Amino acid sequence: MAYTERLDGRKANGLREMSGKVGVIPNADGSAEFRTGKTWAIAAVYGPREVLPRFMANPKKGFIRCQYTMMPFSGTGERIRPGRSRRAQEIAMVMDKALEPVVDLTAFPNSVVDIFVELPQTDAGTRCAAITAAAMALADAGIPMRDMVCSVSVGTVDGTVVADLTYNEEAFDGHVSDIPVAMTARNKEITLLQMDGHVKKEELKIALEMARDVMSKIFDVQKKALVAKFAEVPQ
Amino acid sequence: MNTAMITFNKNTVLALAKEGKRFDGRKLDEYRGPIEIESSISKSAEGSVKVRIGDTVVIAGVKLSLEKPYPDTPNQGGLMINAELTPLSSSRYEPGPPQMPAIELARVTDRGIRESHVIDTKKLCITKGEKAWFVMVDIVSVNDAGNLFDAAGLAVMAALKDTKFPVVDEEGNVNYKEHTDESLPIAKDTLSITIFRVGGNLLVDPTVEEEDACDTRLTVSSDATGVISAMQKGGEGTMTIDEVMKAVDLALDKANFLRGKLQ
Amino acid sequence: MSNIVVENRDIVIPGDLLAEGMDYIPGDFTFREDEKIFSKVLGMVSVSGRVLKVTALSGPYLPKIGDKIIAKVTDVLMSGWRVDTNTAYTAVLNVRDATTRFVRKGEDLTGILDIGDFLVCKISNVTSQNLIDVTMKEPGLKKVEGGRIMRINCNKVPRVIGKKASMIQLIKDATGVEITVGQNGLVWLRGSAEGELKAQEVVRMIEQRAHESGLTDKLSKFLGVPKREIAPDTVPEPVVEGGEQ
Structure with a gap:
């Protein structure tokens, strides 16, 4: 039995309902939230600010530092113990790499831009939602960037290539692969690529092309949210 | 020195307080607006809320799990409250394990709820000595613009009231994807209110500037009948008995005010 | 063949295409890649002749001599x-x-x-x-003695000062509060407790609506005070550059 009809009725390349908003955390220098289906990421940017500990500073340019946290009650099952898990640390590291290529902090040597992402509710695709929200928060903070970064997970469920997998699809009984991808908005250059599961070379190619083709939908949500902040206030 | 740690306007806050005025023009016993409680914001949790007091925002979520009761209370379930002061919510908080402010916030909120027996933990027991429900509440700060204490207490109470038990299958495993219509056995609405002393005057719902200028605070947890279940004095200053009693009166009054927002 | 794809005062985000071809020159917060010019920040497009620049709507303060x-x-x-x-x-x-x-x-x-x-x-x-x-x-x-310090988005500083300090003068006329604006986004207000509160509210309003055109006139109406400019030679302190377009 091939996976011809998706569990929630979406088309193979269909994304879940998305929404975005910037300026959600008044204390932060920039902030954003991004939702896709039940996955909800809130991102805050602080900086450029002084690097502590001092030895981590780069005298040539500023750098970005991500933190990824699922709130303890945001998982699909039992409570998640607070604190840095190895998973959260690795995701933070790949988030850094996903965003670094577009960020230009040459004017801010010896400084750091901190990006904190918290997820109150999740249903798979959390690192992708985190990256999408983080890029919006960076732009909201006025950090110079050569491009936006958009992210979505693609993958295969029982031989069918699909976009924006849910938790139920990842847990499907059969061969499944999860491929989180992030790309620059303009040139569609890949800045994040991970894969877990079972995928054939041909499927991978279709999946990556699908990711490239749906990325503009995510970009539209980002752009709309950023521009909306500066809509003229009615009298 | 991190810019984040800069204290603004302490002297002006103090000077105004001596005249009984506040930095943002409020009365001493006046809360910021809006006060909002948004329920069931996270479907992953058994109960969840987002609470806003002015610009201060916290999220609280409840997870339930089936565990073996503690040996000294074999016929009871349990309650645990934890707080995360996230670096997302203020440049004053750093990543890493909870620091003293987060621990104190969680402990004070926990004691208020626990000691007034908001939840009848005996009703959480399924099989004596074998299996009982344990309630875990996590408070997460989203934007700290002052008075996390009151926001956290309100969020915990609202999250507990929003909670529905998950389905348990025949083998006794919890199915977190489905929830029953059954709520937690909640006996009363206990809220903790923190009174701050700034420039010799007692006030409620401080901004960050007022927290920076405060020398003493007193947290009072109370139920609708006015019974106090937990107290905690904080800050470097001293208090007289008269001041304590004034603070208690104010806290009981404001607990009633915030209780009105719960329903 | 050069082609400009945005209009003056358009809101753009990082990576947005502004113009194609080599006839245009990339100004502040823009960059050229191949033969195209793109925005580097979230901001408002400003076209002056062949120079394309973007006025950032947010972003960190960059220290400059003389500020x-x-x-x-x-x-x-x-x-x-x-x-x-x-x-x-x-x-x-x-x-x-x-x-x-x-x-x-x-x-x-x-x-x-x-x-x-x-x-x-x-x-x-x-x-x-x-x-x-x-x-x-x-x-x-x-x-700084007395009064209060508030922190604003440093990109809005020119608007809070206004053309020839007209905005500061407007707030001063309406509230009786002395205002000193630092280019780094810190503002010192000093006056009566009520005046400072009012002035703070007005500065916040300017900060939020800084990208709107004709803001000084709108505020002048809102505050019920006539707009007046301070001629540069009567200003006791150095005039800060920038201001309303």
């Missing part, structure tokens, strides 16, 4: 003070740039400026690494 800023003393050094500039970089104020009076060797400098004091100062030097020196040796530069 008047408001800073806070965070430490006392051997011959001066370390001050926080509301950026990733602290600055040094040397004792000879702080006072004209003779300071004995070994004198307690906290008698002049203490930790926690705010001051209105001017950036006298910035290195490539953003090491900053500030000075107080100019008219109008002084220690």
